[in-house]
Amino acid sequence: MNTVHTLVDNRPSIPCDTVRDPQSWEALLSAPRTKTMRVTQHSVIYYEGDPADRIYQVVDGAVMLFKLLPDGRRQVVGLLGPGDLFGLPAGEDQDSAAETLVPSVLKAIERRDVEGSAVFQAHINGCLLRQIAGLRDHSVLLGRKSAFERVASFLMYLVPGRGLGEACAGRPDGDDDEAVVRITMTRQEIADYLGLTIETVSRIISDMKRKGFLAADRHDRLRIVDVCALCRKSGSH
């Protein structure tokens, strides 16, 4: 917890060609010590307990954070997409494991490069606040929602441009409020995210099809017939 306060004098200009101390987050991403990683689906980036000497940003793809109980029960504690940061725990070691859900491109930034810089701290701060908001919403889901509501909430989360909050607000609830979502997670991953079993997730999705909320395009692709209708079943509206 011994933060080194490098008080960077931030003058307005910043022509900043190949600075030793990059002045913006974008510059940091292309700094010499920052590495770009291209990783395949289901690659483990780190395990819980690994030393946290780098932080990561998702450039493209998707990453899942999870924790395990000693007996093997797993809980997914975060889903990350482009722009999100991960790998920055409170202590010295990672407090969760990180694994890619799809082939991804990541930036690995040396932790010491971000500590002490006001610009980076502010950027990181924003990311952390968004993660906290997401975790709080997810606590409500895990603690208070039924299985049906959990799956409905999850599907809403997958609808582009309607992540959780703005879900139902978007368009008038007239006809043709359709959306096609790609499911890039396995049933097991979804179950571990929603605090359910694989069988329950499967049953709920079948049930949603039977009730006309969903139509099957393919195995890894679902058509939500009426986004608003499903959203109203998510418990949040």
Place this chain on the structure above:
Amino acid sequence: MNTVHTLVDNRPSIPCDTVRDPQSWEALLSAPRTKTMRVTQHSVIYYEGDPADRIYQVVDGAVMLFKLLPDGRRQVVGLLGPGDLFGLPAGEDQDSAAETLVPSVLKAIERRDVEGSAVFQAHINGCLLRQIAGLRDHSVLLGRKSAFERVASFLMYLVPGRGLGEACAGRPDGDDDEAVVRITMTRQEIADYLGLTIETVSRIISDMKRKGFLAADRHDRLRIVDVCALCRKSGSH
């Protein structure tokens, strides 16, 4: 939705050289615009949706953060003690409500006083990271633990100096590993924190007494007969 806060400005302490730009977190706490609040038990500090123009630090006491679903279901998404910060959402408005669990002393800091300062950002960062770690642990509890394990985990959390992580690690598991914890939360608050009902919490505690894990001191006070034994039942060890 607007509770009246008793904003008591207590200036007795700290000569307070009236800095315009305080350079340390401690200095900020005694800056002119920072107010000290003394609030009674069960005071609402803010509701979800209120504008977030101040952030708060717990000086003494305890605060609970919670969210409500439209139908009234409640989930407690955070328990805070001395030193913890709250009231800093990702957006403009509060994403959860805040209420005191016991009579408390809080510092209310103008949000604009902390934005843009490297020193404060770094301090806030550490607080946010600790909150994220707590939320992740709590996700595991809500998503994957049984009712018994949840209550056991909660009791471990109350044991002084054994918050979650270091729980069982402390002392040798010899005899006399006793602890007395004060329960300052109502059964309803505990239930809403653990994602259970009031009746289930009550039943589990009775069950723990019957099985010899707990002994009743008083209504709001429990004696944990063998901390290590209970800890082993918490699912985390």
Place this chain on the structure above:
DNA sequence: CGCCCACTTGAGGAGTATCAAGCTTCGTGG
């Protein structure tokens, strides 16, 4: 002393997990 509120206890039922088959889909190799 008695009321009120928070807590406890009980009976019954809903919802989800568990266990056990089937069924698809996809990749591999004949």
Place this chain on the structure above:
DNA sequence: CCACGAAGCTTGATACTCCTCAAGTGGGCG
């Protein structure tokens, strides 16, 4: 190109945990 196997998904039967509804019980305060 198709047969085969494996892995992931779906469906069914059953069990069990926890919730719901309802009736006590106890302690604190007027």
